[in-house]
Amino acid sequence: MATAQVAAASAPDAAARAVLDQLHPLLLPAPPSWLPQTPAWGVLAVLVVLALAVLLWRGLRRWHANRHRRHALAELRRLRSELNAGTVPPARRLQAARQLPELVRRLALAHAPRNEVAPLQGEAWSAWLDRSLGDAARPFTRGPGRHLSGWAYRPDAALPWDELDALLTLLERWIRHHRLAQERA
DSSP states (O other), X not given: OHHHHHHHHHSOOHHHHHHHHTOOOOOOOOOOOSSOSSHHHHHHHHHHHHHHHHHHHHHHHHHHHTHHHHHHHHHHHHHXXXXXXXXXXXXXXXXXXXXXXXXXXXXXHHHSOHHHHTTOOHHHHHXXXXXXXXXXXXXXXXXXXXXXXXXXXXXXXXXXXXXXXXXXXXXXXXXXXOOOHHHHO
């Protein structure tokens, strides 16, 4: 008898079941719209997209304009590895050292007007390199770059091999940071 009372108490009666059956399911609100609520948000979104497009366009232009620098840096890394490797024959090392002035001249001709750079030699060439680097210390006139032109023609015994590492470091800095006068303005 005790189990019958527990079963009767736990089962809902017919009146309670009828009330529960009349309830409607829970109504959920509509999901929020992705469209902006005011026109200003739409205008702002268009401006942001335009700004990103301009930044992307400028970045691609800069990347494309610096392709000569990337190629020159790769060539300088190759020459540096040949110059610093102990297993390279002396003739190959000398040949790699003689390519340094040519590398600088080719990059200068790729960036500057040919009629401005091509006729320069000696002190005028060193002064142009100093101006394009913008270094007040004038490393191509007074520093490790002063013998750059000589690396192409001097005899092996007359080359300043002890200044080679400083020259390679200077050339890498020049390749990365040189600017023409119209680029500085």
